[in-house]
Amino acid sequence: xxxxxxxxxxxxxxxxxxxxxxxxxxxxxxxxxxxxxxxxxxxxxxxxxxxxxxxxxxxxxxxxxxxxxxxxxxxxxxxxxxxxxxxxxxxxxxxxxxxxxxxxxxxxxxxxxxxxxxxxxxxxxxxxxxxxxxxxxxxxxxxxxxxxxxxxxxxxxxxxxxxxxxxxxxxxxxxxxxxxxxxxxxxxxxxxxxxxxxxxxxxxxxxxxxxxxxxxxxxxxxxxxxxxxxxxxxxxxxxxxxxx
Numbered sequence: 365x366x367x368x369x370x371x372x373x374x375x376x377x378x379x380x381x382x383x384x385x386x387x388x389x390x391x392x393x394x395x396x397x398x399x400x401x402x403x404x405x406x407x408x409x410x411x412x413x414x415x416x417x418x419x420x421x422x423x424x425x426x427x428x429x430x431x432x433x434x435x436x437x438x439x440x441x442x443x444x445x446x447x448x449x450x451x452x453x454x455x456x457x458x459x460x461x462x463x464x465x466x467x468x469x470x471x472x473x474x475x476x477x478x479x480x481x482x483x484x485x486x487x488x489x490x491x492x493x494x495x496x497x498x499x500x501x502x503x504x505x506x507x508x509x510x511x512x513x514x515x516x517x518x519x520x521x522x523x524x525x526x527x528x529x530x531x532x533x534x535x536x537x538x539x540x541x542x543x544x545x546x547x548x549x550x551x552x553x554x555x556x557x558x559x560x561x562x563x564x565x566x567x568x569x570x571x572x573x574x575x576x577x578x579x580x581x582x583x584x585x586x587x588x589x590x591x592x593x594x595x596x597x598x599x600x601x602x603x604x605x606x607x608x
Contacts, residue, residue, distance in 0.1 A: 375442070377594070378441065379442045386431045386433070386435035386438055389427055389430055389431035392431075489522050519560060519563035521544070523562040524559070524561075
């Protein structure tokens with residue numbers, strides 16, 4: 365197998381993985397939009413939510429768009445390599461280049477508007493606590509969602525156990541969710557003694573602990589994109605020289 369044949373095989377395998385990943389992301393996006401019992405479905409029902417939360421609710425459409433782009437990119441890469449189509453390879457190069465530029469622009473926007481993101485998180489947190497105090501213990505969707513979240517992240521409330529004070533659950537039982545206490549009945553005293561970490565601080569801690577991994581993954585994706593562009597252009601020129 366010559367160098368060009370090796371590049372064809374690698375392009376096919378690499379873009380085959382992209383195609384499958386795109387299909388999976390597209391499926392998740394569709395599921396998020398049609399499943400009213402999902403987290404986003406519950407958020408959509410929150411009254412008087414911050415205006416910025418509307419952008420979060422569009423994540424289903426974002427996943428559908430990303431999945432569609434990856435499907436198209438994988439298709440063009442696979443078929444362009446196997447059929448030695450210069451048109452498909454050029455389209456593949458353009459799409460990867462646009463994705464790369466969008467990622468760089470997105471990273472810049474995140475860095476520049478980080479204070480706004482922190483303000484949004486505070487607004488969402490305040491609204492989440494309001495929902496807990498109003499609905500936890502009476503609304504089955506809200507109660508089930510928070511129980512699953514607290515059990516999965518091993519946390520208590522958005523900030524801490526005080527989020528549940530004067531909630532319907534607390535008013536009826538004078539207790540707190542079991543996730544807020546390590547031992548014994550989850551009374552106010554046991555909750556204060558346990559002082560379990562809130563889900564938001566827990567999530568921030570999880571992201572910070574894995575920031576190096578996330579950075580390495582981002583750099584790896586950028587390197588793969590640059591390599592994909594280089595290989596596609598190399599094949600584009602090689603096919604052109606053969607036909608010339």
